[in-house]
Amino acid sequence: MTTSKVPFVDLGPQTQAVRNEVVQRWSKIMDGNSFILGAEVKEFEERFAKYCGARYALGVANGTDALILALRSLNVGPGDEVIAPTNTFVATLEAIAHVGATPVLVDISPGTYNINVNQLEKFVTPMTKAIIPVHLYGCPADMAPILEVAERHGIAVIEDAAQAHGATYQGRKAGSMGSIGCFSFYPAKNLGAFGDGGAIVTDREDVVLQVRMLRDHGSPSKYEHDVVGYNSRLDTIQAAVLNAKLGRLDECNKMRQRNAQIYDDMLAEVPGVVTPKVPEGTSHVFHLYVIRLLSEDREQIRQRLQERGVQTGIHYPMPVHLTKAFRHLGYREGSFPVAEEVAHQILSLPMYPELQPAQIYYVVQQLKECLGT
Numbered sequence: 001m002t003t004s005k006v007p008f009v010d011l012g013p014q015t016q017a018v019r020n021e022v023v024q025r026w027s028k029i030m031d032g033n034s035f036i037l038g039a040e041v042k043e044f045e046e047r048f049a050k051y052c053g054a055r056y057a058l059g060v061a062n063g064t065d066a067l068i069l070a071l072r073s074l075n076v077g078p079g080d081e082v083i084a085p086t087n088t089f090v091a092t093l094e095a096i097a098h099v100g101a102t103p104v105l106v107d108i109s110p111g112t113y114n115i116n117v118n119q120l121e122k123f124v125t126p127m128t129k130a131i132i133p134v135h136l137y138g139c140p141a142d143m144a145p146i147l148e149v150a151e152r153h154g155i156a157v158i159e160d161a162a163q164a165h166g167a168t169y170q171g172r173k174a175g176s177m178g179s180i181g182c183f184s185f186y187p188a189k190n191l192g193a194f195g196d197g198g199a200i201v202t203d204r205e206d207v208v209l210q211v212r213m214l215r216d217h218g219s220p221s222k223y224e225h226d227v228v229g230y231n232s233r234l235d236t237i238q239a240a241v242l243n244a245k246l247g248r249l250d251e252c253n254k255m256r257q258r259n260a261q262i263y264d265d266m267l268a269e270v271p272g273v274v275t276p277k278v279p280e281g282t283s284h285v286f287h288l289y290v291i292r293l294l295s296e297d298r299e300q301i302r303q304r305l306q307e308r309g310v311q312t313g314i315h316y317p318m319p320v321h322l323t324k325a326f327r328h329l330g331y332r333e334g335s336f337p338v339a340e341e342v343a344h345q346i347l348s349l350p351m352y353p354e355l356q357p358a359q360i361y362y363v364v365q366q367l368k369e370c371l372g373t
């Protein structure tokens with residue numbers, strides 16, 4: 001086995017950068033023995049809402065719960081349909097299924113790998129209650145036509161911004177454009193905790209009241225329970241980590257963008273490699289740097305890269321409509337040709353803010369050799 005020369009992700013530098021501040025914040029929490037909600041969660045909610053350009057943010061236990069609580073707060077449930085792209089992390093679909101609604105899937109656009117907005121409207125039915133666009137890999141979905149279709153049909157838009165903290169679309173932050181934006185703070189995300197965490201952002205007071213109750217056992221005040229809720233609060237110790245990291249998010253996103261530019265420049269002339277597209281008017285925050293290999297055996301290339309010390313990933317090997325968990329929806333091979341083709345070709349190269357230009361040169365050099373170009 002080779003030791004990895006270029007890891008897929010290295011959280012070490014970020015952890016070290018905030019270590020002292022996190023320890024100070026944690027000491028305060030321990031001094032006060034205040035471990036549930038409290039000052040750190042409140043501070044984070046206020047700062048994160050402001051960062052996203054939304055009136056409110058509420059911390060929850062993880063990104064999946066953010067989606068579930070968002071759907072519940074809008075009364076989405078059995079008998080309702082929710083539209084989502086088939087190329088996403090399975091959690092988007094899990095949330096729809098857990099509230100008892102039916103996921104209605106849409107193929108992706110071959111340029112951005114996000115929901116194909118040209119096909120969207122034909123999936124709208126009288127049962128459609130919400131659309132969940134996913135800003136996949138850190139690239140904002142094409143929100144203008146999505147919001148337009150939603151408004152025309154009276155449908156809510158819930159943004160899955162779990163991979164897009166700080167990304168912008170026509171000057172607006174991911175998560176702030178629909179009725180509700182949902183975030184994950186899983187450690188490797190652009191804004192990551194030291195464990196699980198999540199948040200919703202919204203301008204709607206009714207949503208805030210609902211989510212505040214739902215995350216805390218359906219409770220408007222202690223031992224009153226108005227609805228069947230969840231235990232899904234953002235952990236206070238995770239909020240402290242997020243408070244320490246939030247101020248560095250824009251700088252870290254810039255470092256990711258610089259790294260993406262180096263990859264783009266070096267891969268521009270490599271035949272058979274398609275680099276990520278950044279649509280006009282958007283700022284892509286490169287949670288992942290995903291290329292497509294048009295004519296190569298992706299698994300073989302991946303294996304060879306691994307042998308040369310380059311770790312890669314695949315996001316995702318199977319569109320959700322083909323997973324065992326969602327086969328009951330009745331889709332089959334051929335249902336979404338673009339997503340199915342792309343799933344065989346995509347390859348995520350190492351990407352994190354502190355990745356060094358020399359490491360990127362090494363990755364590209366090795367990739368070129370493996371491709372024989």
Ligand SMILES: Cc1ncc(COP(=O)(O)O)c(C=O)c1O
Nearest residue numbers: 062063064089091092162184186
């Ligand atoms: C697109 C997307 N949606 C939802 C989630 C769920 O977030 P979490 O893992 O925090 O539950 C993730 C993250 O893993 C994700 O990438």
